[in-house]
Amino acid sequence: MGVQKVPVYCYQCVAGPDLLNVVVEDGVATTVEPNFAFAAEHPAGGRICVKAYGLVQKLYNPHRLTTPMRRTNPKKGKDEDPGWVPISWDEALDMLAAKLNAIRAAGLLDEHGYPRLAVTFGSAGIPVAYMGTLPAFLAAWGPVDQDIGSGQGVKCYHSEHLYGEYWHRAFTVAPDTPRCRLVISFGHNGDASGGVAGVWRHAEARARGLRWVQVEPHQSVTAATASEWVPIRPKTDAAVLFAMLHVVLHELPWQEVCDVPFLRHFTNAPYLVGPHGYYLRHGSSRRPLVWDPRQGQAVPFDTPGIEPALEGEFRVRGVEEGPDGHCWAHHAARCRPALALLREHVRDYTPEWAAEIADVPAATIRRLATEYVETAAVGETIDIEGTRLPYRPVAILLGKTVCNGWGGYECCWARTVLAALVGALEVPGSILGTTVRLNRPAVNRLESVRPGSDGFMAQPLNPTDRERWQARPRSRNAYQTLVPLVANSPWSPALGPAHLPWLFLEEPPEAWPPPTLPEVWIIYRTNPVISNWESDRLLRQLPRFPFIAAFAYTVDETNWFADLLLPESTDLESLQLYRIGGTKYIEQYWRYTGFALRQPVVPPRGDTRDLTDIATELAVRTGLLAAYNAAINRGAPLGVPLQSPLYDLRLDLERPYRAEEIWDRICRAATLSLTQGREEKDLAWFKAHGAFLVPFPERQWYLHPVMAASGLRYELPYQERLRRVGKELRARLHERGIRWWDAQLAEYQALPHWKDFPDLWAQVARRYGKDPNDYPLWLLTSRSMQYAWGSNVSLPLMAEVARHVQGHFGVMLHPQTAAAAGIREGDEVVLEAPHGAQARGKALLRQGVRPDVVVVLQQFGHWATPFAKELDMPTLNQLAIMDLTLTDATGSSADLVRVRVRRA
Amino acid sequence: MARWGMVIDLRRCVGCQTCTVACKLEHNLPPQTFWRYVIDAELGAYPEVERRFLPMQCMHCGEPPCVPVCPTGASQKRPDGIVWVDDTVCVGCGYCVVACPYRARHLVLEERWYFGQPTPPEQARRQPARLGVCTKCTFCMQRLDAAPPGAVPGRDPAATPVCATSCIANAIHFGDLDDPQSSVSQLLRTHKTVRLLEALGTDPAVYYIVG
Ligand code: SF4
Ligand code: SF4
Ligand code: SF4
Numbered sequence A: 001m002g003v004q005k006v007p008v009y010c011y012q013c014v015a016g017p018d019l020l021n022v023v024v025e026d027g028v029a030t031t032v033e034p035n036f037a038f039a040a041e042h043p044a045g046g047r048i049c050v051k052a053y054g055l056v057q058k059l060y061n062p063h064r065l066t067t068p069m070r071r072t073n074p075k076k077g078k079d080e081d082p083g084w085v086p087i088s089w090d091e092a093l094d095m096l097a098a099k100l101n102a103i104r105a106a107g108l109l110d111e112h113g114y115p116r117l118a119v120t121f122g123s124a125g126i127p128v129a130y131m132g133t134l135p136a137f138l139a140a141w142g143p144v145d146q147d148i149g150s151g152q153g154v155k156c157y158h159s160e161h162l163y164g165e166y167w168h169r170a171f172t173v174a175p176d177t178p179r180c181r182l183v184i185s186f187g188h189n190g191d192a193s194g195g196v197a198g199v200w201r202h203a204e205a206r207a208r209g210l211r212w213v214q215v216e217p218h219q220s221v222t223a224a225t226a227s228e229w230v231p232i233r234p235k236t237d238a239a240v241l242f243a244m245l246h247v248v249l250h251e252l253p254w255q256e257v258c259d260v261p262f263l264r265h266f267t268n269a270p271y272l273v274g275p276h277g278y279y280l281r282h283g284s285s286r287r288p289l290v291w292d293p294r295q296g297q298a299v300p301f302d303t304p305g306i307e308p309a310l311e312g313e314f315r316v317r318g319v320e321e322g323p324d325g326h327c328w329a330h331h332a333a334r335c336r337p338a339l340a341l342l343r344e345h346v347r348d349y350t351p352e353w354a355a356e357i358a359d360v361p362a363a364t365i366r367r368l369a370t371e372y373v374e375t376a377a378v379g380e381t382i383d384i385e386g387t388r389l390p391y392r393p394v395a396i397l398l399g400k401t402v403c404n405g406w407g408g409y410e411c412c413w414a415r416t417v418l419a420a421l422v423g424a425l426e427v428p429g430s431i432l433g434t435t436v437r438l439n440r441p442a443v444n445r446l447e448s449v450r451p452g453s454d455g456f457m458a459q460p461l462n463p464t465d466r467e468r469w470q471a472r473p474r475s476r477n478a479y480q481t482l483v484p485l486v487a488n489s490p491w492s493p494a495l496g497p498a499h500l501p502w503l504f505l506e507e508p509p510e511a512w513p514p515p516t517l518p519e520v521w522i523i524y525r526t527n528p529v530i531s532n533w534e535s536d537r538l539l540r541q542l543p544r545f546p547f548i549a550a551f552a553y554t555v556d557e558t559n560w561f562a563d564l565l566l567p568e569s570t571d572l573e574s575l576q577l578y579r580i581g582g583t584k585y586i587e588q589y590w591r592y593t594g595f596a597l598r599q600p601v602v603p604p605r606g607d608t609r610d611l612t613d614i615a616t617e618l619a620v621r622t623g624l625l626a627a628y629n630a631a632i633n634r635g636a637p638l639g640v641p642l643q644s645p646l647y648d649l650r651l652d653l654e655r656p657y658r659a660e661e662i663w664d665r666i667c668r669a670a671t672l673s674l675t676q677g678r679e680e681k682d683l684a685w686f687k688a689h690g691a692f693l694v695p696f697p698e699r700q701w702y703l704h705p706v707m708a709a710s711g712l713r714y715e716l717p718y719q720e721r722l723r724r725v726g727k728e729l730r731a732r733l734h735e736r737g738i739r740w741w742d743a744q745l746a747e748y749q750a751l752p753h754w755k756d757f758p759d760l761w762a763q764v765a766r767r768y769g770k771d772p773n774d775y776p777l778w779l780l781t782s783r784s785m786q787y788a789w790g791s792n793v794s795l796p797l798m799a800e801v802a803r804h805v806q807g808h809f810g811v812m813l814h815p816q817t818a819a820a821a822g823i824r825e826g827d828e829v830v831l832e833a834p835h836g837a838q839a840r841g842k843a844l845l846r847q848g849v850r851p852d853v854v855v856v857l858q859q860f861g862h863w864a865t866p867f868a869k870e871l872d873m874p875t876l877n878q879l880a881i882m883d884l885t886l887t888d889a890t891g892s893s894a895d896l897v898r899v900r901v902r903r904a
Numbered sequence B: 001m002a003r004w005g006m007v008i009d010l011r012r013c014v015g016c017q018t019c020t021v022a023c024k025l026e027h028n029l030p031p032q033t034f035w036r037y038v039i040d041a042e043l044g045a046y047p048e049v050e051r052r053f054l055p056m057q058c059m060h061c062g063e064p065p066c067v068p069v070c071p072t073g074a075s076q077k078r079p080d081g082i083v084w085v086d087d088t089v090c091v092g093c094g095y096c097v098v099a100c101p102y103r104a105r106h107l108v109l110e111e112r113w114y115f116g117q118p119t120p121p122e123q124a125r126r127q128p129a130r131l132g133v134c135t136k137c138t139f140c141m142q143r144l145d146a147a148p149p150g151a152v153p154g155r156d157p158a159a160t161p162v163c164a165t166s167c168i169a170n171a172i173h174f175g176d177l178d179d180p181q182s183s184v185s186q187l188l189r190t191h192k193t194v195r196l197l198e199a200l201g202t203d204p205a206v207y208y209i210v211g
Helices: A050-060 A089-106 A123-129 A134-141 A158-168 A195-208 A221-225 A237-251 A260-266 A338-345 A351-358 A362-375 A408-421 A500-506 A535-544 A611-621 A625-634 A659-674 A683-689 A704-709 A720-735 A757-767 A796-802 A815-820 B018-026 B095-099 B120-124 B141-145 B162-166 B183-190
Strands: A003-010 A018-025 A028-034 A117-121 A172-175 A182-186 A211-215 A228-230 A289-292 A297-300 A314-321 A327-337 A381-384 A387-390 A394-398 A431-435 A520-524 A548-551 A564-566 A576-583 A589-598 A691-695 A777-782 A811-813 A828-832 A838-845 A853-857 A897-903 B004-009 B037-045 B048-056 B075-077 B083-085 B105-107 B134-136 B172-176 B206-209
Touching: A003 A050, A003 A683, A018 A050, A018 A195, A028 A050, A028 B018, A028 B120, A028 B162, A050 A796, A050 B018, A050 B120, A089 A520, A089 A564, A089 A611, A117 A123, A134 A611, A134 A625, A158 A172, A158 A408, A158 A431, A172 A394, A182 A237, A182 A362, A195 A221, A211 A221, A211 A362, A221 B048, A237 A338, A237 A351, A237 A362, A237 A408, A260 A408, A289 A314, A297 A314, A327 A338, A351 A362, A362 A394, A387 A704, A394 A408, A394 A431, A408 A431, A431 A576, A500 A535, A576 A659, A576 A691, A589 A659, A589 A683, A611 A625, A611 A659, A659 A683, A659 A691, A683 A691, A757 A897, A796 B018, A811 A815, A811 A828, A815 A838, B004 B183, B018 B037, B018 B162, B083 B134, B095 B105, B162 B172, B172 B183, B183 B206
Parallel strands: A003 A589, A117 A520, A182 A211, A182 A394, A211 A228, A520 A548, A548 A564, A777 A853, A811 A838, B004 B206
Antiparallel strands: A003 A018, A018 A028, A172 A431, A289 A297, A314 A327, A381 A387, A576 A589, A589 A691, A777 A897, A811 A853, A828 A838, A828 A897, B004 B172, B037 B048, B075 B083, B105 B134
16 A cells, blocks of 8 residues: 555644645554645645644544443433443434434424524534534524533633624734734734744744734743743733823824824724714714814715814714614714824823733833834835735734633723724734634625725624514523624624523523523534533533533543434544635635645544534434535535536435535535636545645735725724613613623723723632632633644643643742742642632742742643543633623633632 | 754744654654653743743764764764664663763663554554664654655755654754755854854754844
């Protein structure tokens, strides 16, 4: 047989996919290497990261489940052995189909209106690159609850996802690294979690002189490579960002350092705001008004040829539109441009004020703000593929814990306003959005830009008016009811307050339909018992679930509670075509776009099955084959329909197809649609070549040209619409007697104020009857490249190389902190949170950790997963307190908790 | 004759250990053996602290202390500068392991498997000849020696050490130090570099860019 190199993609982390070859020697996969055939097209020279080298061990892991298993012990619990017995696929699929058919017979929704079938996928969308045609099965099924969380929100860039997409179609935000000169990163750990594209580009940029300032409580991998590390108290980032706004707008000559034309014509800075906090509008057309100094009067914002005022106070006739159609008509209202209100808003947020809160010297804040505006190169332009665009080489990045949970809105807002002030938004050198998940089409964020009201982009907010608001939640985290910003795309359920189902099962809220359990819960590539916060709550609830079917790689802590384990063929054993290139998560923006194949490099181990074949079997057994095939024909698995004016590759609705045949058609349809019918590549071609790419214009990295062409503005700095939406949501909830979301409603501010965010965690300690001062340390977590998103904790190879990275596997704390507690390097220590939960680990003394902080990496704490359970690694998730008061308006929290530490 | 060497850009390295793991797979190294790995270290005291990454491997010394101590002649330096061990001659005495100031030599006495028992790739690539003898970074000389005609080491992946071709920060450059046109020579001319423990007179062929 000799040596073969089989091309596949890796999408073990959201910063992919990347392309590799698997080396197969005499039928055995032995190693992997970058697919250098794409070195020129791939942004990181075709390379793959450390995780991809674990794929061979993942394939041959002897702890894998290689046959379906059925539980024999009806009692479920952490200390109850499930009593797994192997069964055939026929038995397994019959068993699941019987449960599913019972649901179809009883009705897809239960008596409270919740779907009886629920599914949960983990890892930020990664499963979609591995689950074959399962999405087509779910599409054929009807209402499915995807709301039961596995840690999202608290483990993601949640506020950035929601507000970023709202303001500039930026579900994820990246710097235009190839052109940027200054990055100020608040905890954004891109050199550990930004994938090969991020790491490669950052390294290139450093070598040419990019300055990177890393502001964070402990020195992450990214701080290590940065030009400067600025330690900061956890959850105080908004204070520093507000103070930077203060410096720019009060201490520097703002008219000189800011991009005034950009503010006038691309933002709402000139919009006049009336006494009730809403735009003052033209009486009949209801267009927001601006002040035209030349005419000395207010005119609609889109009046041609004007240079509207950004300062001053005017008396103007007009109308304010409040919530629920409430209007105020003014004859001579006192009103001011939004920018003037912004300046007033940040007047008291001085660097000295922020220094007290954040423990960052005022001089540092001044220096960073000044450097930021000086490097922004306001006024400069650059040629991109023949188009002149503004050039603004500065970016502020936000990391996890900073841009989720309370304070996330304030940080995202201040960062994006700082970008807007100097015009460093969606132009070469600045911050860019790289993907959309709430808007459509998901494959091209530029095409999602459509004119909406008041000169801004149209936004797909969940309605809050009396007629259309979803009063009765249709799924268990109620995202359409509670979170207008999260919209209602296929991704929205997972971005809703996904921990609420867990919380509500234990503490049902008032005036709310009783929380019910799904009759069948299907889980894939997720382990919520490990990845959710306050995992103990899950241990209490999981035994109550009537039926859990888990696609399973090994036994793990969540499928320990399952009734049925379905071992699917994994990364290197199954077949799938996936999108690659264009602009995707984090720093995956390419000069090419297309499709890549994942294919079996060796026959599947044991009796594992390709998920596409499993989905087809389930469709047959539930009588959904025609609907399932129709969903594939519509493009459910990849977004490419099998029929267009150029081709007709549709499946016959009535007969089942094997995975190879389905994906062959998808390969052909994908290439035909990408090339407007010029090229057709079938599965055999993809198996030989791995990927098909066409050029992707660099101009499309930037939103600015589209905004300019459609005459649209960014809805910054003033959040008039969100203010109105917040008032409406309050009214709707109160009308139904719901008061438990009131704290969240306070987030809807047109210009957000600083709140004492760290104190929220102290309050939680008090609610548990504890003195917060007895828990003086912040426990934080940080991603590592070896493990981030990887579903690879059971691989000894990964643990072995990870041991070279500081922080694997132990508890990092400052020597001073350790000494005060009598702790020496290597001692076993106990971390304890105010609600009593504890975790243990070995002390690792580090200077690069603030003395009030303790850090553990990634997510561990396994007790069932083979090998991982031997790692003896503490985890934040056992200690983080899942609590409604720690939930922000977008439905997320931040992954940190106050703790105390002692020697074991 | 070439003199093979490496230039590693410390401004680029992120300590990700991709090179570490790629080397392990390429050479089918047993658990706990690393022909190369990357040190992750702290310098200074809070808050003036720096975290630094330092890739470590055999330096392919011009004056290798590991060679003269070898009683059997197994430890050798090739004319192209590569220091290697002929495992058909090595008796595993370990003198070289002690002599190497960079801790770049490894003696494995018994077979080790990641899961107790060998997995199929471990079984297929079993190398009993490597037990009880000294092993070390070879600059991937099997690749250099089998380079396809016209392939330039340091430029063509098939003829270049895997750590260099796998590095995701483009930090590791390989080539002929004696060829002024090679990328490594050009980097040495244009950047500030250091070598480790130079004072020992080992004349390492691995340089580190520091500015
Ligand atoms: S960066 Fe992510 S997608 Fe790319 S090789 Fe690594 S794990 Fe795979
Ligand atoms: S680094 Fe050690 S093993 Fe390598 S040549 Fe020098 S002395 Fe010998
Ligand atoms: S692969 Fe490159 S960046 Fe990563 S540790 Fe090795 S030398 Fe450093």
